[in-house]
Amino acid sequence: RLTGHLDKGDQTLASAAKGNVSRKKKEKDAPEEITSKRPVSRFRQVIQRKGFKPRDPRFEEHCGEHKPEIFRKAYGFIDDIKDAEAEELGKMLKKTKSKSKQSKLMAAINKYKHNKRLRNMKDRERQVMSEWKKKERDLVAKGKKPYFLKKQDVKKVMLAEKYLTLKEEGRLDKTLAKRRKKNASKDHRWMPKERESS
Numbered sequence: 001r002l003t004g005h006l007d008k009g010d011q012t013l014a015s016a017a018k019g020n021v022s023r024k025k026k027e028k029d030a031p032e033e034i035t036s037k038r039p040v041s042r043f044r045q046v047i048q049r050k051g052f053k054p055r056d057p058r059f060e061e062h063c064g065e066h067k068p069e070i071f072r073k074a075y076g077f078i079d080d081i082k083d084a085e086a087e088e089l090g091k092m093l094k095k096t097k098s099k100s101k102q103s104k105l106m107a108a109i110n111k112y113k114h115n116k117r118l119r120n121m122k123d124r125e126r127q128v129m130s131e132w133k134k135k136e137r138d139l140v141a142k143g144k145k146p147y148f149l150k151k152q153d154v155k156k157v158m159l160a161e162k163y164l165t166l167k168e169e170g171r172l173d174k175t176l177a178k179r180r181k182k183n184a185s186k187d188h189r190w191m192p193k194e195r196e197s198s
Contacts, residue, residue, distance in 0.1 A: 068126060079119075086112045121158070128157050 034040065057063040086109060093105040132149045140146050166172040 069130070072123065082112065082116075124161070125154055125158060128154055 058066040089105055089109050089112070093102060093109065096102055096105065129149060136146060136149075163172060166175050
């Protein structure tokens, strides 16, 4: 080897020079050093770019104002697809004999029904708000002081409509009895326990 032909002084200088090379810091904007022992891939990113950030058009100012009524009308066909899927799940439930599959299908159908109820409730709330605003605009035009409907008022209107629907379907008494029973069980929890007679 070459070091065998060097004396001690030359070996010390060589090792010091080698140490300086290894300790030398890379410059910030220096190009990346790639080993020549491996072949260079044809598909490599030459220009570094920032990561992709997904955008939600509902919260972007330059995408316009989000209007739920227009959105529901534009994507109303999705509800039809969900209805068809729920009907298909019902047919599958009738045909299947496996208990585990039946429980999964029932859970999916119940989830669909729950989401549909919530969706219909939201649509009705929007309708109530829209009707109220229209009525208020007419009254304000006649000189009445404007009144802004609160969430609590909307809930009262929705509850009244719910009771009217139940009454028409003949389920009002049953629903009220169930609610009373539920409230009674809640109140019973806070009742003091009867002392045991010694």
